[in-house]
Amino acid sequence: xxxxxxxxxxxxxxxxxxxxxxxxxxxxxxxxxxxxxxxxxxxxxxxxxxxxxxxxxxxxxxxxxxxxxxxxxxxxxxxxxxxxxxxxxxxxxxxxxxxxxxxxxxxxxxxxxxxxxxxxxxxxxxxxxxxxx
Amino acid sequence: xxxxxxxxxxxxxxxxxxxxxxxxxxxxxxxxxxxxxxxxxxxxxxxxxxxxxxxxxxxxxxxxxxxxxxxxxxxxxxxxxxxxxxxxxxxxxxxxxxxxxxxxxxxxxxxxxxxxxxxxxxxxxxxxxxxxxxxxxxxxxxxxxxxxxxxxxxxxxxxxxxxxxxxxxxxxxxxxxxxxxxxxxxxxxxxxxxxxxxxxxxxxxxxxxxxxxxxxxxxxxxxxxxxxxxxxxxxxxxxxxxxxxxxxxxxxxxxxxxxxxxxxxxxxxxxxxxxxxxxxxxxxxxxxxxxxxxxxxxxxxxxxxxxxxxxxxxxxxxxxxxxxxxxxxxxxxxxxxxxxxxxxxxxxxxxxxxxxxxxxxxxxxxxxxxxxxxxxxxxxxxxxxxxxxxxxxxxxxxxxxxxxxxxxxxxxxxxxxxxxxxxxxxxxxxxxxxxxxxxxxxxxxxxxxxxxxxxxxxxxxxxxxxxxxxxxxxxxxxxxxxxxxxx
Numbered sequence: 001x002x003x004x005x006x007x008x009x010x011x012x013x014x015x016x017x018x019x020x021x022x023x024x025x026x027x028x029x030x031x032x033x034x035x036x037x038x039x040x041x042x043x044x045x046x047x048x049x050x051x052x053x054x055x056x057x058x059x060x061x062x063x064x065x066x067x068x069x070x071x072x073x074x075x076x077x078x079x080x081x082x083x084x085x086x087x088x089x090x091x092x093x094x095x096x097x098x099x100x101x102x103x104x105x106x107x108x109x110x111x112x113x114x115x116x117x118x119x120x121x122x123x124x125x126x127x128x129x130x131x132x133x
Numbered sequence: 134x135x136x137x138x139x140x141x142x143x144x145x146x147x148x149x150x151x152x153x154x155x156x157x158x159x160x161x162x163x164x165x166x167x168x169x170x171x172x173x174x175x176x177x178x179x180x181x182x183x184x185x186x187x188x189x190x191x192x193x194x195x196x197x198x199x200x201x202x203x204x205x206x207x208x209x210x211x212x213x214x215x216x217x218x219x220x221x222x223x224x225x226x227x228x229x230x231x232x233x234x235x236x237x238x239x240x241x242x243x244x245x246x247x248x249x250x251x252x253x254x255x256x257x258x259x260x261x262x263x264x265x266x267x268x269x270x271x272x273x274x275x276x277x278x279x280x281x282x283x284x285x286x287x288x289x290x291x292x293x294x295x296x297x298x299x300x301x302x303x304x305x306x307x308x309x310x311x312x313x314x315x316x317x318x319x320x321x322x323x324x325x326x327x328x329x330x331x332x333x334x335x336x337x338x339x340x341x342x343x344x345x346x347x348x349x350x351x352x353x354x355x356x357x358x359x360x361x362x363x364x365x366x367x368x369x370x371x372x373x374x375x376x377x378x379x380x381x382x383x384x385x386x387x388x389x390x391x392x393x394x395x396x397x398x399x400x401x402x403x404x405x406x407x408x409x410x411x412x413x414x415x416x417x418x419x420x421x422x423x424x425x426x427x428x429x430x431x432x433x434x435x436x437x438x439x440x441x442x443x444x445x446x447x448x449x450x451x452x453x454x455x456x457x458x459x460x461x462x463x464x465x466x467x468x469x470x471x472x473x474x475x476x477x478x479x480x481x482x483x484x485x486x487x488x489x490x491x492x493x494x495x496x497x498x499x500x501x502x503x504x505x506x507x508x509x510x511x512x513x514x515x516x517x518x519x520x521x522x523x524x525x526x527x528x529x530x531x532x533x534x535x536x537x538x539x540x541x542x543x544x545x546x547x548x549x550x551x552x553x554x555x556x557x558x559x560x561x562x563x564x565x566x567x568x569x570x571x572x573x574x575x576x577x578x579x580x581x582x583x584x585x586x587x588x589x590x591x592x593x594x595x596x597x598x599x600x601x602x603x604x605x606x607x608x609x610x611x612x613x614x615x616x617x618x619x620x
Contacts, residue, residue, distance in 0.1 A: 072544070076272035077432075078193045078200040078526075078612040079519020081547045104434055105613035107273070108192055124192070132434050132610050 016108070033059045034115065038125045045130045047104050054111065055094050056121075063093020066116035071097045073127075076106040087111070102133040152387035153319060153377070162374055162387070165352070172229035179226045179281055185530055186278025195544075198281070200526045203271045208516020211314065211509050213465055217402070218318040218387070219311045222301070222371035227288040231300070238293040243555070244303055252411040258306040258420050259464065266431045267456055274614075286298060298356035301371050308371065313421045314505050315367035316498075317392045317568065322370055322385060323361070329384040332364035338376040338385060352379045355404075361385055363403035366395025368414075396498045397575045408498060413496040419468045422497075422504030426602055427463040429511045433609035472497060473600060475591035483581055483588035495580075496592050499573035503596055506565015507603045510558035514607075517557065520548035551594035558607050566600040 037055040052071050056064035064073060069087040074080070087095040101107060107127040114120055153159040161167050178201065186198025193199035210221050222228075270276050291300040301308050315321075324330050335342075338361040341354035353375045355361070361376050377385045399409045408414065430436050436459075443455045476493040479485050484491065525542035532542070548554075570593055577589035 054541055074192060074194050075613055076193055076194075076269070077203070077515075078271070079204045079515050079522050079548065080194065080613070082194065082544050084545070089311060103613065105611070110192075129614060 027108050034064055034121060035061075036111070036123055038109075038123075040109070040127055045101070045127055047101055047130060047133050049098055049100050052085075052097050052099055052109060053094070054087070056115075057093060063091075064115060065089065065092050067095070067113060067121065069095060069097075069111050069113035069121065071099060072110040072112065073099045073101060074108045074110065076108060077108060087113075101130055106130070145520050149386075150389040154386075161188045162377060165378055167225060168374055169229055169232070171224040172226050175224050176226035176229050179285075181530065183278045183281050186274040186281070189274060189530065189533065189607055191274060193272045193274060194522065195526060195529060196277075197526055197530050198274040198277040199271065200282070202277050204519045205523055207512040209518035210311070211505075211512045212516070214311060214314040214318055215505075215509060216319070217321040218322075219315040219367055219370060219372045221371060222308055222311050225308075225371070227285055228301070228371075228373075230285055231288050231292045234289050234293060238289075240292065240294055240296045242295050244295045244297075244299045248303060250303070250411075251417045254304055254306055254309045254418050255413065255420055257304065258309055258424070259460070261306050262424055262428060263456065263460055265428075267453060269614075291547065297358070298349035298371070298373075301541075302357045302369060309417055310421065311503055312368050312370070312507070313418055315370070316395050316501055317505055318367055319389055319392050320387050321367050321390055321395075322372055322374075323364070323388045323390075325384050325386050325388070327362060329382050333382060333384075333395065335381060336360070336378040337381055341375075342379045342381065354379050358404040360403040363401070365398075365400060365402040365405070368395065369404055386438070393502060393572055396501060396572045397579060409491050409495040412490070412494055415497040418501055418504070419472070420464060420498050422500040422507075422599070423463050425504045425507035425511065426559075426599070426606065427460065429507060429603075429606045430463070431530070432511075432611055432613060433606060434612040435609060435613065437612060449470055450561070471595050475595045479588050482591070483577075483584045485581055485584070485588060489579070496573060496576055499569055499576055499592055500596070500599065502568025502572060503562075503565040503599050503603070506562045506568070507599075508607075509565070510607055513561060514551075514554050514558055516548075518548045518551050521546040522548065555607065559604070562600060562603050562607070565603075566596060569596040569599075 021110050035057045037057070039053045041051045041053065054069075056067055058064050066089070071085045071087050071111055073083040075082075081101045084100065085097040085099050087097040098112075099109075109125045109127055111121065111123045111125075142539055153162055161170075182198040185196055189196050189198070193203075201417070211219050220362060264270065268276055270280060287304070288300050291304055292298070295483065301475075337343075337352070337354060339354045339358075341350035342352040344351045355376050356370050356373070357371060359369060359376075361380070364370070372387075377387075396408075399407055401407060405411065440455050443458060444450060447453055447455070447458075472493050475496065476489055479492060479496070480487075480489065487495075524546050525544045528537075528539040528542040531537065531539055573592035573596060574585070574589045577592070578585040581588045
């Protein structure tokens with residue numbers, strides 16, 4: 001093949017650099033001081049209305065109150081309608097919201113919003129194997 | 134069967150419409166750099182998909198790699214094939230990279246003679262369908278990005294080592310899909326006047342145009358070995374425009390035709406040979422047709438019941454063997470039973486003397502329309518119901534790059550309502566069914582004019598079974614699991 005040694009080495013370096021960059025990539029650490037205990041009801045989860053419950057606690061296990069959290073449900077396949085709902089604080093640090101899951105399969109529930117002090121909160125929970133009715 | 138027995142498109146359409154005569158399009162296609170001009174945007178999009186797939190959100194609906202690959206690319210691809218022709222291969226970004234790489238690597242080898250057929254690409258086509266289900270590629274931006282990278286690397290390796298368009302003709306599974314589907318496209322690259330070709334001495338369309346002084350090829354001829362005057366239809370044609378640019382008589386156009394006519398007839402086709410002798414091509418058609426049903430079956434609720442049942446019966450908890458059995462049932466058992474029965478009935482009932490395998494091979498091409506109808510229904514559904522999702526995903530992508538000028542992502546944007554799209558899906562299936570009936574009837578009429586109906590009925594039954602299965606599939610509740618077998 002008509003390639004010079006220098007050009008070949010350069011090409012290999014570029015490929016190696018891209019490969020190293022890609023392979024060393026890790027998603028950013030999203031952990032915060034807030035711990036979330038997540039639950040979805042009823043179980044097993046079926047297509048239709050579900051209740052998303054979650055409890056926020058801080059580093060010393062005190063409930064985190066006053067958070068404004070939006071709950072988003074997405075299918076694992078692109079192109080499906082996401083569902084949204086606002087979470088209500090039903091007890092100190094305990095939040096609930098209702099979603100209607102439109103399709104059987106795997107869902108991903110995203111919690112996004114802000115704590116009372118303005119700190120952002122983003123978490124993701126997998127809800128696998130939602131059964132058809 | 135000789136050339137004269139093919140339904141002549143000239144008889145059906147004496148003045149075919151020529152895309153090369155359309156303002157803007159004609160001059161664009163005649164421009165020597167038309168192909169890179171069309172490839173460059175797709176290459177940029179591919180790079181964006183790779184980067185977003187590797188470094189962007191891990192959730193498929195929020196990532197360019199998965200949204201563009203599994204919704205928009207597939208949907209646009211089948212619709213363009215239906216409405217125009219194989220224009221994706223024309224704008225293929227992989228070939229742009231190959232062209233650049235060939236400035237550094239000059240391929241030395243010729244593709245081994247034993248592999249000059251579709252068997253490798255059939256195997257890769259099945260492999261892609263299998264990995265799509267096994268690794269849930271549709272739900273993984275990371276793996277989707279690696280699939281695209283893998284594709285680029287494969288192109289570079291194959292076409293870096295082997296001369297001509299080896300990757301396109303013998304390896305590329307997407308290309309094979311396009312070749313088969315484009316047999317139903319309304320346009321083909323074709324000579325305008327055969328007499329001009331008869332008088333032509335240079336045959337630049339296949340040899341390439343050479344510089345008068347240096348004798349070096351300055352404009353490539355067809356790299357896929359399709360000699361224009363003897364080319365029939367779109368099979369193996371990438372719409373690369375090389376023949377159009379090379380022809381010194383401006384005698385190659387992109388002409389309209391009756392879709393599917395190339396599936397009839399059994400003349401010697403340049404670069405292809407005889408359809409009825411190409412077992413590999415028939416296998417590709419079978420995978421194309423039955424794979425369409427299989428791919429859709431992987432997204433509806435009954436598949437999980439079948440998988441769990443198989444897992445329990447076989448005492449297997451791993452996904453791969455169960456999926457392998459389902460693939461074998463769809464791609465081997467079902468075609469053997471259906472096509473084998475139809476072939477035997479045609480021989481027995483129709484009093485047909487033709488040998489069994491060539492008979493089945495020939496009639497298998499009649500299934501292309503119904504297979505394409507199912508691909509259209511499936512991919513069209515995802516594309517249309519998720520049509521607008523590209524907007525928030527692009528907003529999110531640009532915002533993540535520090536260019537939030539498109540505003541906050543509007544995640545509520547999705548697409549057309551599913552019940553409206555279902556009507557379109559049924560339309561595609563009916564179109565495919567009618568197309569398959571027309572082609573198989575045309576084949577029976579050509580082969581056994583005295584007993585055409587008897588020869589046709591077994592194949593009509595096969596088409597009806599496939600149509601019924603396709604209809605049943607699109608009415609099943611969708612279920613999209615990344616985990617195949619539930620606990």
